[in-house]
Each structure stands twice: as structure tokens, then as C-alpha cells.
Amino acid sequence: MRKSRPATGGVILAAAVVLTLAGGCWLVAWNAWNVMRLWRAEVKLVVYLNETATQDTVAAVRTAILSEPAVRNHRLISEAEAMTEFLQMMQSDRSLLEGLGDHLFPVSIEVWVEESAQTPTGMDALASKWRQLPGVESVRYGEALVRELSAAARVVWIVGTVIGAVLAAGVAVVVGVMANVALRAQRDEIALLKLLGATDGIVFKPFILRGAATGGLGGLVAAAALGGAWWAFRSRMTGVGDGILNAWLDRMVFPPEFVVALIGLGAMVGGVGSVIAARRVNRLTA
């Protein structure tokens, strides 16, 4: 089968542009989702014990908390530790608390849970369960923050996936159109080959392989473009922002699997586009 190098180059470029946009969407969505996931992981449940809780009661509550498989980590904070932390936070001394009573800061247990339990439902279930334990005064966590982070992560994921999927379908269309043009240009040769005994596999396999290769190359170019843009962005932003921005940037990544995924996706949608084009031309030459 004859091929036109400039036309193939143009299609690789077009596929690369669309895949870069799709990949960019996914990269942003993935990082946003990942950052939200990390933020959510920092959310903790705080179990406050009442003033009358004895050492035994605290130990029993601790044991009950640790018996939960969803518990990843915990920290017991005594009254004295709680007061010290408060004063450090307020940048003040004990005089600030004079006259406010003896048990101003209850004993508490901070609990971090596994990712599977970091949902509004999961956190609610644990909080409700621990509130029933003897000696527990209350259980608090950032309910609103957990809900908002979960909702935002879901929205980012869905929007990123939808936009990326639409753009990926665009790659299939671009490669499919190229395959269709190539197949129609060689319609006489295809019809002749079939009369001479070529099976559909013999006739169409080269077109499908070429479509997959074109899509794959488009994915490689897109990965290189995105990698370059990522590197430039990180180089420019390093040291520019404040602590929060830098911490946020530190958590953003360009995973190597992403390169493989873009190439694989390009090859797959390129192949699919070519198969669709081949089926249409096959009907015309049957």
C-alpha cells in the first residue's frame, strides 16, 4: 500500500494536538484529585473524653478505636499537652487561661483513618460508633471539609474524564478520517486484491496497524509536549510562591505511567478509528 509521508505527518501532529489537550485535562484532573485526596487524608477525627474519664476509661476507648480496621494512626493528647499546644498556637502564656477552671482542655484522641474510610459516610459511621463509648464526650471532625473535598474530587474527576474522553474520541475521528481517505484512494486496489483472493485481514490489516501506529506516535508527541510543558511550569514556579503553594506544587506529579497511557490510548483510538473506516470501505468494495 502506498503512503503519503506529509499526510501521515499531519495526522500524527493533529492526533498529538488533540491528545495533548486530552492529556492536559487528565493531568490537571489527576493532580487536582490527588491533591484533594491528600488533603482529605489529613482530616482527622478527634474523640474528646469527658472530665470524669479515668485512665482505665481512656485505655478502653483507645482499645475500641484501635480495633477498627479503618484506623490508620492515632495520637493520645493529655490535658497538659492540649494546653501547651493551645498556648503555643495562641503565642501566649498560662495567664490567658486564669480563672477559666481546671479541666479546660479534655483528654482527646486524634484518629486518622484509611483512604477507604475518608468519605462523609465512613467518617460519620465511625464518629457515631465512638460517641456511644463510655467516657466519650463528643467526636468531631471537619464534616463540611470532608464533604466538600469529596464532592470537588468527584466533580474534577468526572469533568476531566468526560473532556478527555471527548478529545480521545476526536483522535479516533482524526485517524479514522485519514484511514478513510487512504482506503478510498486505494479502493480500486482493494477491490482488485479481493478479486485476486485477498482476505479482509490481508487487505485491511496494514491500514489498521498504520492507524494504531499513527495514534501511538501522536501519543508519544503529546507526552513529550506535556512533559516539556510540565518541566517548564515546575521550573518557573519553584520558589516563587509561598509555603502553601510550594507544598501544593510538591504534591503535583507527572507520572511516568502517564506517558505509557497516552501512547497506549493514542494507539488504541487510532486503531479503532481505522477499523471503523475499514468496515465502511469494506462495504463499498464487497
Add this chain to the structure above:
Amino acid sequence: MLRGVTFRVDRGEAVVIEGPTGSGKTTLLRLLIGAEQAERGQIFVNGVEIRGPATPRLAAVRRSLGLMVQGIPLLSELTVADNVGLPLKAARLPYRDRRLKIYEALKTFGLEGRRDTYPGQLSGGEVQRVCLARALVTRPAVLLTDEPTTSLDEGTAKDVVDILREAHRRGLTLLAATHTPTLAYQLGGRRLLLEDGQAREGTAGPER
């Protein structure tokens, strides 16, 4: 339209289908390769019924035939070598083997110097020789040929007939359609006369 045409060709036989223009000779050959479908009746080639859409079995039958039939022209955008190599490509022969067989076929038909030429640059005789080279490049057991000597000058027509006779002498089953009685006599073998869509056995050509 062809009606009630019944005939059988045995291995190694030469049959010339003879009839005036429009008598259905080309249609008959196209029916034999499944390029057209008969409304009624049965057609068997190498024991395989030729009917319905292209199947792997029909494709295998087609690959076993050498075709020099109207409607299977040389492709103007391919070189002579590429045109000759099409049946080898259809047979999925590896590229290196294809090149070797193309070279052999071009040499046999005196076309070595024309391998990179396009069909539009060939004379009528050369076109016929390329068509024959393409039809015989896979060394098929059966050759279907349609008007192999039409519009050729006398010398070239004789060359083509010599090639066909030689191939037949080596065991090729030959089915040739022509509107000129001369070819039947030149090739010898059995004559099948087509007229008004019906076929009858004619007198045999002279022994070769």
C-alpha cells in the same frame, strides 16, 4: 443474460468460450470467480460452490486461479512490478519471495526493462503481457482469460498465443473467452459456443 449454461472443464483441459460481443462470455468468467452472482443454478470451482458474499473459501478459490479478465485491469497508479505482484500480495507471500517471483515473471514475459514503468506508458502488446504475467505469477492450476489477443497486432497476438499454449502444454487448465474463431483454432481444445445467452458445444479445434 445467460440461461441454462451447463459445462464442465477437467483438469489440464483447454476450453475456448466463443461468441459474439455481448453474448455473455465475460459475465460467464466473472460468475466463475464470484465477481457476479447467478440468480439460479450452481457453479463449482475446485469443488467449492461459488455463491454469496466473499468468504475465506471463495478467497482461497480465487487465489488458486490465474485471472486475465475484463474488470480486473492494471492499476494505473502502480508500476508494472507492483501490478504483477498483486496476486502474490493477495496470497500473503513475504516481501522477499514476492520480489523474486515478480522478477522471474517479468523475465519470462520479456518485461525486465519495464518493471518501474506505469501502465499508461506501455504499448497494447506490453499491457497484455503484463496482464498475463500477473495472471501466471502465482503459477496457478487454472487460467481464466478474456479476449487475450484482442486489439493486438499479429506478431504480439502470436506471442501471447504461444505463451498460453506453452503454459497449457505444461499442465495449465485453460478457459479462454474470445469473439474470434481464430483463437480457438490457435489454442486447440474444446469450443463452447455462446449465443443469445445459451451455450452449445462446438467443433473441436485442431490438435496442437
